[in-house]
Amino acid sequence: MPGRYRNRAENLEGPAxxxxxxxxxxxxxxxxxxxxxxxxxxxxxxxEFVSGANALLAGVPGGTLLPIRVAKVLASGTTAEEIVGLV
Known part of the structure; x- marks a missing residue:
């Protein structure tokens, strides 16, 4: 099925x-x-952000959407589950 917006360029403000x-x-x-x-x-x-910097985001509630550009989700320190990368 063709998308309604198939002729538009994707950008970071649009949906994944x-x-x-x-x-x-x-x-x-x-x-x-x-x-x-x-x-x-x-x-x-x-x-690990796309910049190369690392950060621990503590206490993220389930069902949260984090608008962040990352290259890696690190095993050391990550306790959250059912993580989905959106692009």
Whole structure:
């Protein structure tokens, strides 16, 4: 089915067009840089931003959409579950 907006360029302000399940890993980068992360189950999320900086996002409630561009979700420090990368 063709999309209504197929002739428009995607941008970071628009909605995500694709998603993938995230398995936290300290060594392996995600298949794509995200525009957001969805966290399904409460916990901490440790990330490596596209800039290379690392951060621990503590106490993220389940059902939260984090509008962040990350290259990795790190296993060390991540306790949240059912994380989805949105692009």
């Amino acid at each position: 067009a694709h998603g993938f399940s995230v398995t936290p890993d300290d060594a392996t980068a995600l298949p794509e840089i995200t525009r957001a992360l969805y966290v399904g189950v409460d916990g901490d999320v440790s990330v």
